[in-house]
Amino acid sequence: MNENKTNINWFPGHMVKAINDMKSSIKLVDVVCVVLDSRIPDSSKNNIIFDIAKDKPIILVFNKCDLADMNKLNKKIDEYNNKGYEVVLTNANLGQGINELLNKILEVGSNYKHSNKLSSEYKKVTPIYRVLISGIPNVGKSTIINKLAGKRTVNVGNKPGVTKSKQWIRIGKNIELLDTPGILWPKLDENDAGVKLAITGNIKEEILDIEELAFYLIKYLRQNEIYFNMLKLRYGITEDVSSCEDYEIFEKIGEKRGAYLKGATIDYNKTAKIILDEFKSGKIGKINLE
Ligand SMILES: Nc1nc2c(ncn2[C@@H]2O[C@H](COP(=O)(O)OP(=O)(O)O)[C@@H](O)[C@H]2O)c(=O)[nH]1
Ligand SMILES: [Mg+2]
Structure with missing residues (x-):
């Protein structure tokens, strides 16, 4: 593929702002969910989040699994499992995998609070686990938040950042979800990532x-x-x-x-x-x- 066609980037100012937003959001939560596109798990993963959230438990959410080739995806999932990541598969459009995600949040949230003995809160009858959903634009963050919340509380669409104010959505007794997704910019530089992101509809194909x-x-x-x-x-x-x-x-x-x-x-x-x-x-x- 023509190299220079893929050579498009976010403006540095956007990235600095995105990183700062992400840092301040992550400080507020106990669990970080990183949403990936199951068809391109590597290219839809921006490693910056693993730096910023290194002290928090991270769940990899393989979304749009309805579109994925499970043979290939299972191999990827094994790879990530072997690296020690928590993994959940979802088809957010149909709400598939959402209960598994909720259970995983409770599990890793509870482990996190126990191992960190956080503010003696882990001893409470109903500890609260706060969660951030993050990922590149169009990967399905808003759809997942909607499905987790069980009702349409945030806008679903192709415009990242439609929800502005920091608000929490309570789910059940124990979970609070930041209703603003953490937007990660897509990486476009390596292994034809930009091309794959465009083919799967994660970035505007007209750019290429x-x-x-x-x-x-x-x-x-x-x-x-x-x-x-x-x-x-x-x-x-x-x-x-x-x-x-x-x-x-x-x-x-x-x-x-x-x-x-x-x-x-x-x-x-x-x-x-x-x-x-x-x-x-x-x-x-x-x-x-x-
Ligand atoms: N096929 C499929 N489409 C999905 C899935 N989740 C989200 N989408 C679609 O992907 C597009 C972007 O979703 P959205 O939640 O707005 O992404 P966000 O930018 O990350 O918040 C929408 O058209 C959704 O309907 C899924 O699991 N499968
Ligand atoms: Mg959105």
């Missing part, structure tokens, strides 16, 4: 060249027989394309979908959009990019 994104995806899917079969099935490619170039496969998809400019010229932009939209919504299949 969408045709290049679609090409990247086709190239990637071709390397995995199962994934490539999913692509062929989706677009009705029954002919032998094993010796085709990537762009020829791309054009075939355009053809199959009738994405033409005037005459018989394939509309590359439209074709790219079709492929990317259908990947993002999981229509091509359950596919992990790492």
Whole structure:
């Protein structure tokens, strides 16, 4: 992939502000949940949080697991488990895994208070565990907060930072959730992270060249027989394309979908959009990019 296309960054001022916001939020809580996109667990993980929250228990929440390839995801989860992380899988849209997350919060929160003998609060009948949900934009933080809270209390949408004031949402007897998610900026520099974030819809794809994104995806899917079969099935490619170039496969998809400019010229932009939209919504299949 073209390197300089991925070379986009948050402004340094934004990052400083995000770090400071995060630090002040983390001081207030006992448990930090880091939400990841299950399709790109590495690229959606900003390691800065592990520095800032190093004294607090951290739960990794693998969200959007409905879109993920469980074969690959399970391997990643084993990796993270072996590193000692607490892990929960969620499909926040459907509320799946939310009870497991609540139980995990109680468990690690209780361990934390006991091992730190915090303000003798651990001896209380109803100790309160305060929680922050953090992650990059669009990873599903607001949806998870809504589902944890059991009602629509925060805005769900594509704009990070819609909730401004610091307020707590009480859940059950023991949990208080900061209703402002901790926004982490996505990292865009290593291992095509920017490209993967754009393909999965975690950053605006318009920032990158969408045709290049679609090409990247086709190239990637071709390397995995199962994934490539999913692509062929989706677009009705029954002919032998094993010796085709990537762009020829791309054009075939355009053809199959009738994405033409005037005459018989394939509309590359439209074709790219079709492929990317259908990947993002999981229509091509359950596919992990790492
Ligand atoms: N397929 C799927 N989509 C999800 C899931 N969780 C959230 N989303 C969608 O991802 C988009 C961003 O979610 P949002 O909660 O606003 O993300 P935030 O920016 O991290 O607060 C929304 O369109 C949600 O409906 C999930 O588990 N599965
Ligand atoms: Mg949000």
